[in-house]
Amino acid sequence: MAYSSIAKPTDYFNTVLYTGNGTAIGSGGQAITGVGFQPDFLWIKNRSSALHHGVFDVVRGTPKRLLTSSTAAEDSNAETVDSFDADGFTVGSNSNVNGSGNSLVAWNWLAANGTASNSNGGTSSTVSVNTTVGLSIVGWAGAGSATTVGHGLGVAPKVVLVKNRSEVYGWQMYHESLGNGKYLSLSVNDAVVTSSQSWNDTSPTSSVFSVGASDSNNKSGNNIIAYCFAEKQGYSKFGQYEGNANADGTYIYTGFKPAVVIVKNIDAAENWIIFDNKRPGYNLTDALLKPNLNNAESTSGVKFDLLSNGFKARVSDAEGNSSATFIYLAFAENPFVGNDSGTAVPVTAR
Numbered sequence: 001m002a003y004s005s006i007a008k009p010t011d012y013f014n015t016v017l018y019t020g021n022g023t024a025i026g027s028g029g030q031a032i033t034g035v036g037f038q039p040d041f042l043w044i045k046n047r048s049s050a051l052h053h054g055v056f057d058v059v060r061g062t063p064k065r066l067l068t069s070s071t072a073a074e075d076s077n078a079e080t081v082d083s084f085d086a087d088g089f090t091v092g093s094n095s096n097v098n099g100s101g102n103s104l105v106a107w108n109w110l111a112a113n114g115t116a117s118n119s120n121g122g123t124s125s126t127v128s129v130n131t132t133v134g135l136s137i138v139g140w141a142g143a144g145s146a147t148t149v150g151h152g153l154g155v156a157p158k159v160v161l162v163k164n165r166s167e168v169y170g171w172q173m174y175h176e177s178l179g180n181g182k183y184l185s186l187s188v189n190d191a192v193v194t195s196s197q198s199w200n201d202t203s204p205t206s207s208v209f210s211v212g213a214s215d216s217n218n219k220s221g222n223n224i225i226a227y228c229f230a231e232k233q234g235y236s237k238f239g240q241y242e243g244n245a246n247a248d249g250t251y252i253y254t255g256f257k258p259a260v261v262i263v264k265n266i267d268a269a270e271n272w273i274i275f276d277n278k279r280p281g282y283n284l285t286d287a288l289l290k291p292n293l294n295n296a297e298s299t300s301g302v303k304f305d306l307l308s309n310g311f312k313a314r315v316s317d318a319e320g321n322s323s324a325t326f327i328y329l330a331f332a333e334n335p336f337v338g339n340d341s342g343t344a345v346p347v348t349a350r
Contacts, residue, residue, distance in 0.1 A: 004234020134230030144220025249313025
């Protein structure tokens with residue numbers, strides 16, 4: 001039996017829930033702990049209020065923020081995320097990340113806890129790479145014409161999520177299931193879009209990914225950021241499934257107990273959804289947030305079970321289980337059968 005080389009996925013990805021206290025950075029802010037590592041890619045959402053999803057990373061540095069639920073350019077608000085810390089991060093008084101009395105969720109990924117230069121592509125880049133789990137955060141200056149960008153993973157990424165930091169443009173996602181001539185936009189609910197401009201009709205390689213002449217991901221002189229994910233057994237899985245429009249919904253095998261799953265209907269204008277193992281902490285999992293919307297957390301709509309080796313839709317809903325095709329991104333809480341110091345460790349559903 002093949003074991004996952006990543007015995008403890010929470011060393012590299014972890015979801016943390018916390019309650020905001022509204023404390024400003026000048027008064028010390030609020031230190032959020034319990035992550036288990038110093039995050040390099042941080043995604044925060046206020047669950048209680050209609051406020052934007054905020055994304056932060058080590059390549060751009062704090063407090064620079066992008067919003068998944070908006071096409072806006074990057075902003076820099078000192079009262080959002082002040083620092084990435086050894087066991088978490090520190091936030092200021094901004095309500096999106098620390099609204100007093102509000103419930104918040106933070107999804108945390110570990111890259112390299114630093115940056116390096118990469119010259120593999122036609123355009124030089126700055127990267128923070130974790131080859132163990134297949135994560136690379138990549139920053140570069142747009143070329144304005146088709147080029148390649150080095151990612152440093154050593155294997156081809158299956159997902160590349162790109163945002164123009166400098167101007168108002170939507171997010172673009174390459175997903176291997178869609179092919180290199182299509183993209184999805186994280187900031188809107190649109191169905192899949194066909195475009196030769198986004199990825200130059202070229203799939204990523206073990207050293208670079210390609211971008212075309214699209215202003216959204218390669219406008220000349222603009223600052224661009226990408227989050228690249230390669231698939232790793234027992235830790236991450238990126239694929240597609242067919243919904244069955246039934247309360248006894250489609251089962252999706254991942255090979256691990258999921259910690260977080262992101263789903264999108266690619267055939268219709270339906271919202272993205274994100275669910276995880278901490279909200280509400282038991283099946284049915286119905287505490288949903290929608291990356292393309294600033295809505296507060298809701299329990300209406302599609303529901304899922306998180307299982308020891310995958311996830312399963314439990315209601316017919318166009319956002320997660322209609323008669324349509326869906327793509328997903330999943331990261332592990334535990335491998336289905338881990339390898340802890342050479343000993344097989346079975347995993348149970350919750």
